[in-house]
Amino acid sequence: MDHQLLVFTTVVEKENFSRAAEELHMTQPAVSQYIQALEQQIGTRLLERSNKFVRLNMAGEIVYHHAKEILGHYTRMQYLVDDLMNKASGNLFIGASYSFGEYVLPQMISNMLEDYPLIKPSITIRNSKRIVNLIIKNELEIGIVEGEFNHQSLNIEPFAEDLMYVAVAANHPFSRQKNITKQELESETWIIREEGSGTREAADKMFKTLTLNPTNKMEFGSTQIIKESVESGIGISLLSKWAIQRELSSGTLHVIEYEGLPVRRKFSIVTRTVPFQTKAMEIFLKLLREQ
Structure with missing residues (x-):
């Protein structure tokens, strides 16, 4: 980010070098140096200064307008990069019984992909007993089933x-x-x-x-x-x-x-007992529990 523009807009909005320095956790001389460097780069004074106030002149108005726009682009760019780097992604193998899988799951998957387009779900629809067996065999990561099941290697969580x-x-x-x-x-x-x-x-x-x-x-x-x-x-x-x-x-x-x-x-979530979960799996489990 361009620190000259950040310091400049902060001074303008605080209308005071001291308050701007406090906001930015800088010394007042450092703030003054940033403003001077920016004015030298632009080629003209941008601020009218007095002991009581700091105000924009006409050139300063132009620079402030564009500085806010530039800083906004910087901020959005950082958000997008952070989102990309931390976004849930990858394959997610989901199994569901017919009732849930055919009539509830499609809308849930659609909602998930709107917010997490990098997740690649693979859906298997079978009866509940078959889904549980596929979870046990490690062929599925998450199952949504009906009925009562109990297995020492599985987590079974009623949710709906x-x-x-x-x-x-x-x-x-x-x-x-x-x-x-x-x-x-x-x-x-x-x-x-x-x-x-x-x-x-x-x-x-x-x-x-x-x-x-x-x-x-x-x-x-x-x-x-x-x-x-x-x-x-x-x-x-x-x-x-x-x-x-x-x-x-x-x-x-x-x-x-x-x-x-x-x-x-009851419908239940079935997962294997594992020490960790992928972020994609965490996201989908959260959506299920909120359903």
């Missing part, structure tokens, strides 16, 4: 609550029915996820808690396929509200009211 509802097609009789019986629910075709899925675990717990024993179940391996199947009237399903927000807004799906619903569950 999800509400799950029984969804039906908009033209399904349940969408207009207020008092649905247990027998009616059991007689429906239930579309459920595969073993190892957090959504499947939630559905199994719901059946047990509500003492439901459906006679007809269909097992699909994707939340998106389940939603489309429910919309088309093939069956009904327990789904995360995050996953069906768009369909609820558009009116293609409807959620039913029944005692014990909605089902509450």
